[in-house]
Amino acid sequence: MQVTCLHLSGAGLLRCGADPGVMSIAQAHAAMQLHLDCTVDTCRVRRRARAVLVEAGRCVLDERALP
Template sequence: MTSLHLPGAGLLRCGSDPGVMSVDQAHAAMQLHLDCTVDTCRVRRRARAVLVESGRCVLDERALP
């Protein structure tokens, strides 16, 4: 079985926008991309947005644009 058949396979590549994700997927993505920054990783950026929108994550003032 290749990664194309795995649920959440779109969460593996930093440069690919994973699209809509659940809170659970966002949490998994944040763990998978722990060493990435939201500036360079589209997966982590999307995951953080999902977690912030759901109230699961509150950003520090320094992280706001």
């Protein structure tokens, strides 16, 4: 998958502090790769992307990651 085809700037996926809004599954995967060094505690984009992937059944969280 090429990240450039996902219209990242319009989705607001580049800045950690910005709320990215609604994401597609493809955008969530790209966001997780773009924010690989971020944590869900500090990065709103990674937090939203993880939630999208978990809700879609594409990501299963370890017990340690659950609140």
